Amino acid sequence: MIDKNKHLIVVSVDALVFEDLEYAKELPMFGRLLREGALIERVRTIYPSLTHPVHATMLTGAPAGITGIDSNERFEPGNHYATWYNLLDEIQCDTILHAAKRAGLTTAVCTWPVTAKGSDVIDYLVPDLMDDYLVGREDDLIGLFRDYGAREEIIDIVEGALKRCDMKLGHPAFEEFQAYCCAKLIRRYQPNLLFTHLCYVDSMRHRTGVFSDQVKIAVRETDRWLSEIWQAVVDAGIEDSTDFVVLSDHGQMGICRRICPNVFLADRGYIRTDENGELVSWDAYVKTCALSAQVYLSRPDDKKLYDEIYTLLSEMAEEKLYGFERVFTVDEVKERYGLSGGFSFVLENDGFTSFSDEWVRPVVRELNITDYRYGKATHGHMPEKGPQPPFMGMGPSFKKGVVLPEGSILNHAPTFAKILGLELRDAVGKAVEEMLGI
Ligand SMILES: [Zn+2]
Known part of the structure; x- marks a missing residue:
């Protein structure tokens, strides 16, 4: 009525x-x-x-x-x-x-x-x-x-x-x-x-x-x-x-550093740059969502590429060194949170790191309070945290x-x-x- x-x-x-x-x-x-x-x-x-x-x-x-x-x-x-x-x-x-x-x-x-x-x-x-x-x-x-x-x-x-x-x-x-x-x-x-x-x-x-x-x-x-x-x-x-x-x-959650996972993908040849460091092409690319990140594949149906990137990211998450503590597949975030999109994986932060999408070094960068993603606290993390x-x-x-x-x-x-x-x-x-x- x-x-x-x-x-x-x-x-x-x-x-x-x-x-x-x-x-x-x-x-x-x-x-x-x-x-x-x-x-x-x-x-x-x-x-x-x-x-x-x-x-x-x-x-x-x-x-x-x-x-x-x-x-x-x-x-x-x-x-x-x-x-x-x-x-x-x-x-x-x-x-x-x-x-x-x-x-x-x-x-x-x-x-x-x-x-x-x-x-x-x-x-x-x-x-x-x-x-x-x-x-x-x-x-x-x-x-x-x-x-x-x-x-x-x-x-x-x-x-x-x-x-x-x-x-x-x-x-x-x-x-x-x-x-x-x-x-x-x-x-x-x-x-x-x-x-x-x-x-x-x-x-x-x-x-x-x-x-x-x-x-x-x-x-x-x-x-x-x-x-x-x-x-x-x-x-x-x-x-x-x-x-x-x-x-x-x-x-929001407090952070003390920001990290650039795309640098690791570039090291392994999945991101290619010219002599000036400008992006030329990519097979896998990490897009920052501040305290989480979405990983896109250029060919999401390419099983070999998918498996390579999933294995790499999972090993990095286990090391607890690279800023993310877990890797979700898009099916997992869809099931758990109703989240889906053009990406194949989602990275969740380790409790003190925000993500940045630069592909050139340095890997770890200073915080920057003029950007919401890199201030003293930010968000984008799993909602239960x-x-x-x-x-x-x-x-x-x-x-x-x-x-x-x-x-x-x-x-x-x-x-x-x-x-x-x-x-x-x-x-x-x-x-x-x-x-x-x-
Ligand atoms: Zn808000």
């Missing part, structure tokens, strides 16, 4: 973990969510535990093998800064945004990953602009927002947000921009469904480690943006018909005080669909009925 007077606001606090709630519960908005809402303490995310794959899953209820978003970036061998998966069209299955459109509900999205250029489906879209979109167009941000899906009727909101903060400065200016846009969209349009994504906590974890004073500051600042968004709900007069969800996509992301929901659809110790991120989108009375066609997960009062 579709109720066009219902509202659901979903805020993803990137890399928030259950352990943060001990501090966050003293803050106004997190405290209110924890007192007045339902909580899943630890949510099992997908593999790889990377932002764009997980955010696609949170729109679909399906793992990466079904959404097709198998990493943050596409596989572009030789390109260390490959194009990010970020367009709504790249998701290969039904999303809750499509479901809402079919049902005649209004939707707003503010910089949620993998929704750019989705304005045929999303009514009010402030697209997430990736760094490579900005190259050469730093002074044409409004044009970029238009090109990636912002409709003319909300351009004044984007302009107002840009006046408030220079989003090119990164975090937390970017979150100030987002909170402003969300509040304006809610006050003006009261959309039935709104998704937004705040990254300051994630950014501080990458820069300063999994737990630090700066992470606490980021949690406190995030509470301020949550309060700003909630105040818009109150001002719009939709407080009693709005469910407010705050969730997270993954945790490390601190886990929580889920909080308050409002008319949630049972106050329900605390579930664990859950699955595959259930988030089906839960949203249940709240709004929508049919989600390709979801693998199920609505979490225990915390819903509908």
